[in-house]
Amino acid sequence: MDRGINLLERLDLSEAPTPYELSDEDRAVIEADLRELDELKDMWQKQELKTREYREMRKTVESRIAEIGRKMIVRPTAEVLDGLVGPHARARWEALKEAEE
Incomplete structure (x- = not known):
């Protein structure tokens, strides 16, 4: 002891x-990625994308968001x-x- x-x-x-606080650039990237996820979901719901395509694209965008999110871990x-x-x-x-x- x-x-x-x-x-x-x-x-x-x-x-x-x-x-860590996100930079303005990181926040802008996340906001753009979130908009992209919304657009992808809309496209999938309108059947403009096949489920496999939607999942692949969503995974890519979510990976980018997660990469920036790792900066916040302390x-x-x-x-x-x-x-x-x-x-x-x-x-x-x-x-x-x-x-x-």
Whole structure:
């Protein structure tokens, strides 16, 4: 336990990644892709596209959206450890232990 707290006392999360905001360009691409999905669905409903074609095209567009969406994934390490790292980690850990008991 002491080793873990010693590590927390030395841990510096000042360089931890923060949630990413999409650029205007990324937002525009997603909006265009969502419009394209709507158009594809309309075309399929009007039987202008075969189901196989619709699925293939939809998969392509959804893959582009997912690729941009991956930029938004940030591991929440800094948030989980907020207040539990740095020089006061031991005191904060002890306070948490007491609060649970």
